[in-house]
């Protein structure tokens with residue numbers, strides 16, 4: 219195990235995931251032996267991807283698919299592209315997927331993929347070649363009943379269309395269920411596009427009701443303005459909050475009177491940078507990290523992991539944090555925020571709208587289409603509202619001395635361990 223684990227176990231993001239697991243295991247009374255099993259993925263696949271660049275040169279990239287746990291069903295989770303992606307990060311994200319699908323009560327295990335590449339440096343043709351070759355590389359290890367990838371950072375429905383097509387060619391049939399968040403024309407649901415941000419907004423709304431007297435008129439800052447951040451900002455605005463700041467990798471925009479979110483989306487989609495927004499009394503800064511420290515009621519980290527840390531935690535002013543991103547808050551920072559009375563809706567709950575809608579899409583594909591987008595979103599709304607209440611009540615009843623994440627982990631880890639026992643794995 220040691221030699222294999224050396225690929226990921228020194229990675230700080232992986233170590234953070236293990237720390238969260240250990241903390242919940244000790245409260246649940248799980249033995250070290252079980253933690254040792256749970257902290258490793260069942261399988262980690264590494265693939266070499268060589269593509270021909272538009273300039274005629276060959277270039278090679280590395281990609282990974284981590285299959286963390288399948289006790290509750292086929293592995294499920296996105297694939298991210300990024301120049302800093304590491305196997306440790308991918309394994310950590312796959313472990314978080316195991317807890318997320320378990321908590322959501324959907325019949326999946328946890329998986330995640332990543333390719334170490336700067337997608338912004340590739341042309342569309344190069345991206346297609348990279349995506350098809352990555353998927354061909356992992357094709358033997360995925361499948362509609364085995365492992366079902368989806369988008370994550372810097373991948374999208376077009377990437378899923380390439381994956382779906384490549385896999386269908388390899389297996390010789392139309393494998394609709396091999397990926398989710400496909401374009402609508404290829405069996406996807408529009409509701410999947412908005413679902414993660416919708417779910418994050420929903421949990422922020424529910425937390426605001428219990429913690430700060432509701433959403434109406436409350437100020438919000440959203441870190442990251444991609445798939446998750448954009449729709450979280452849109453729904454929070456529709457539901458009565460005032461989104462005053464949003465960011466992307468180019469920096470952030472801030473208007474204490476409130477941003478025009480439709481205009482911010484238009485600017486991001488047409489120019490690629492939200493910092494090109496010009497309306498009202500807007501302040502523009504090139505440092506997106508400063509957004510986290512603005513005087514707002516609600517903060518939605520929706521970019522990447524490890525952004526709320528012991529370095530900046532004492533400058534965070536929000537009273538409600540809904541984690542749209544995976545792993546944005548380190549355990550040390552979370553403890554400080556808890557002591558200050560901040561409620562953090564943990565990632566495995568706050569951003570579970572995406573994978574829950576993926577399950578709806580996957581079932582929809584297998585049954586030959588049965589839901590409208592409205593029905594799908596209303597189903598998601600019911601599932602997430604119930605889940606939020608269950609975690610919140612469990613937290614207040616059993617773990618008031620700990621952050622809310624503890625209650626989410628208690629439910630999620632317990633269900634996985636029970637399934638492993640029932641299957642006779644442990």
Ligand SMILES: NC(=O)C1=CN([C@@H]2O[C@H](COP(=O)(O)OP(=O)(O)OC[C@H]3O[C@@H](n4cnc5c(N)ncnc54)[C@H](OP(=O)(O)O)[C@@H]3O)[C@@H](O)[C@H]2O)C=CC1
Pocket residue numbers: 369370371372373414441442443444445446447465466467468490506520521522523542543544569570572573
């Ligand atoms: N998509 C989904 O369904 C789900 C996503 N998540 C999580 O949500 C987060 C965002 O994912 P998603 O919206 O899909 O990704 P996108 O690629 O759509 O958007 C990411 C956003 O974050 C910004 N960003 C990326 N990297 C950094 C960085 N290192 N520092 C600051 N900003 C950065 C991007 O800026 P720019 O646009 O300028 O590049 C962009 O605005 C991730 O943590 C992901 O794992 C969780 C559940 C489901």
Ligand SMILES: O=C(O)CCC(=O)C(=O)O
Pocket residue numbers: 294295296297318366367368369370398399544569570572573574576
């Ligand atoms: O919809 C999916 O399967 C992917 C979701 C995902 O990657 C995540 O929740 O982090």
